[in-house]
Amino acid sequence: MKSLAVAAIGAALLLPVVSGCAAFTDDSASSADGVEVAAAFYPLQYVAERVAGDRLGHGVTVETLTAPGGEPHDLELSPKQVADVAQADLVVYERGFQQSVDDAVDTNATGDTVDAASVVDLVPFREHGVDSDEIDPHFWQDPLMLADVADTVADHLADIDPGHADDYQANADDLRSDLEQLDQDYTAGLASCERSTVVVSHDAFGYLQRYGIQMKAILGLSPESEPTPADLAELQDLVKSEGITTVFSETLAPKEVAESLAHDTGVKSAVLDPIEGLSDETADEDYLSLMRSNLSALQEANGC
Incomplete structure (x- = not known):
């Protein structure tokens, strides 16, 4: 459902847009106009696509604002991406994680929005053992938090497109089932390890510590x-x-410092994926497969 004000945006990135998007009233309206979703970065894109289910590409489109291979922390929106935010029926983002997206939502969004930071209980880095009161935004490392976001996305899509509300809810239920199983696999897989400390590049994995491991970052808050x-x-x-x-x-981050530390201490160097975005190497993967790869790497490293 496209906003009539989109054409006025052009290159003037953050000019106010005043027209809004109404909810669909029947199946014919939804099939004619379609539902446009803008997702700020990969985990939110994954959620939106899973909740869309069979309607993805057949009534629902999901545009990601962070291109594959891009570092989401550093995202600056192009004029086209600001237009994507403006014309979207639903924007799924995380306030405080990408300032340019926050600005575009505040100034240009005319449809509905889901702010993941208002759905889940984010905690300060300090609760993950880091000397900082900044909020740790990497909630998707906890599968159950991501499931809560999926439920909220389903609710909002149902409001926008009530003719397919049952489909969206069923898809969110299926995703929650997958994420609950992943949570159980992490709980069991890291329950009996020879070591509990994990040395990582930067503080992107703190929410995994509820599985009994302790993260020690080389680079602190910034990669x-x-x-x-x-x-x-x-x-x-x-x-x-x-x-x-x-x-x-x-x-998606430099590896030299971690590899140098591994070399200097005579241990192995491996890769954990913070799952902030896909890359050329992980283009055929998804959130679930990447989380399982991370689990296998942690088990091997810690003797689980």
């Missing part, structure tokens, strides 16, 4: 930051004292 010599010396001592076998770098 672009640099550790001090004192930080590296502390990590080298940690690797040796804890018997750590693996230092994890991550996709």
Whole structure:
């Protein structure tokens, strides 16, 4: 369902748009106009596509604002992407994670919105053992939190397109079942490990700590930051004292520091995927398969 004000946006990225989108009233309206969803980055795209189900490409389109291979933290919206936000019937995003998306939603969105940060209970990095009061946005590392977002997306799609409300709810139920099984697999898979400490590139995995592991980041809150010599010396001592076998770098971020630490301490280097976005190497994967790959890597590294 396209807003009549979209054509006025052009290159003037964040000019106010005043027209809105009405909910569908019957199946014929929905099939004629379609439902347009803009998802800010990959986990939210995955949720929207799963909730759309068989209607994806047949009445529902999902546009992602963060291109595959792009770093979502650094996203700057193009004029076309601002237009995508403006004309979308539903924007699924996470306030506080991507400022350019927040700005576009505040100024241009004319349809419905789902803010994941208002759906799940985000916690400060401090609760994950990091000396910072900033909020940790990486909630999708907890499958049950992602399931809550899926339920909310289904509710909003049902309001927009009531003729297919039962389909959206059934699809969200199926996704929740998959995510609950994933949660159970993580709980069982990390229950009996020889080691509990995991050295990672940066603090993107804190929500996994509810499964009994402890994350120690090399780079802190930003994948672009640099550790001090004192930080590296502390990590080298940690690797040796804890018997750590693996230092994890991550996709979509530089690997040199993690690989250097692994080399200097004589342990293996491996990759964990923060699942912020797909890349050329993971184009055929999805959230579930990437989370399972991460679980296998953690089990191997920690002797589970």
